[in-house]
Amino acid sequence: MNIWELFVAMLLGLVEGLTEFVPVSSTGHLIIVDDMLLKSQELLGSQEIANTFKVVIQLGSILAVVIVFWPRLLQLIGLGEKSEPGTNRLKLTHVITGLIPAIILGFLFEDVIDTYLFSVETVLIGLVAGAFLMIFADKKARKHIEDDSIDDITYKQAFLIGLFQCLALWPGFSRSGSTISGGVLLGLKHRAAADFTFIMAVPIMLGASGLSFIKKLDVFTPDMIPFFAVGFLSAFIFAWLSIRFFLALIGRIKLLPFAIYRIVLAIVLAVIYFNII
Known part of the structure; x- marks a missing residue:
């Protein structure tokens, strides 16, 4: 491994970490940075190694979510702080309920998605459609909502948010964008919807x-381990920073700034790939 290869690993980990859990589509960003600028497949000499690297950096991002939500995750499996009698508490069954729709559809249509939906055109559609969903969610959000939290989510809301998560099976739509929008449309505050989104992401992505x-x-040969390790660590660090920053802001700025950014990103991709201008 030379310095340039390790820099590529760090940069791709940075892009994955910063974009995986905010509603801007990590797929769209990786297309721009990797496919157009860094060419990791050519650098590594194998599509299989490049795909494996993307799995590794995604695991780094997932670890960041686990660290941020560690106390809550312990509660879900019965190892954390006990709730007071008569109070609400998010349960593992709420999370499972939210996961059911995406698990079923992902299992049924995995081959179709991998074969037909991973292209620049479909990512552009996902970016724009997801942006309009987010704008619509902000517009319909309850203005004078009580100070609810993730513990106030009902099983019906969890299941319906899970249906919104199915939109993320379309590349470019963004898991967090679709599920947070769904939660807001179902009456949750932006922060409560974001918390549930991140917690749901752990089991399905893991x-x-x-x-x-x-x-x-079999791809993890001794000469490739430094490349994978740098990418994993980079994704973990920047995902942790991104999640903390996003959760601190989402209640104030809502989804509109991210929707505008997605539309701009789609325009940039269209111009670069299709020479529109």
């Missing part, structure tokens, strides 16, 4: 990425 990781263990 399951998918973990399975892919196990299938690709």
Whole structure:
């Protein structure tokens, strides 16, 4: 591994970490930075190694969520602080309820998604459609909502948010963008919807990425481990910073700034790829 290769690993980890859990689509950003500028597939000499690297940096981002929400995750599995009698508490069954729709649709249409939906055109559609959903959610958000929290989510809301999460099966739509928008449209505050989104992301992303990781263990040769390690650490650090910053801001700035950014990103991609100007 030379310095340039390690820099590429760090930069791709940075892009993954900063964009995976905010509603701007990490897929769109990785297309710009990797496919157009860094060319990691050409650098690594193999599509399989490049795909494995993307799984590794996604695991780094997932670890950041686990660290941020560690006390809450412990509560979900019965190892954390006990709630007072008669008070609400988010349960593991709420999370499972929210995961059911995406798990079923992802299992049924995995081959179709991998074969037909991973292209610049579909990402552009996802970026713009997701942006309009976010704008619509902000417009319809309850203005005088009580100071509710993630613990006030009902099973019905959890399931319906899970349906919104299915939109993220379309590349470029953004898991956090679709689920936070769904939560807001269902009456949750932006922060409560964001918290539930991040907690739901842990099992579904850990399951998918973990399975892919196990299938690709043969790629982890001694000469490639430094490249993977730098990417993983970079993704973890920048995902942790991004999540903390996003959660501190989402209650004040809502989704509109991210929607505008997505539309600008879609325009940039269209101009670069299709020579519109």
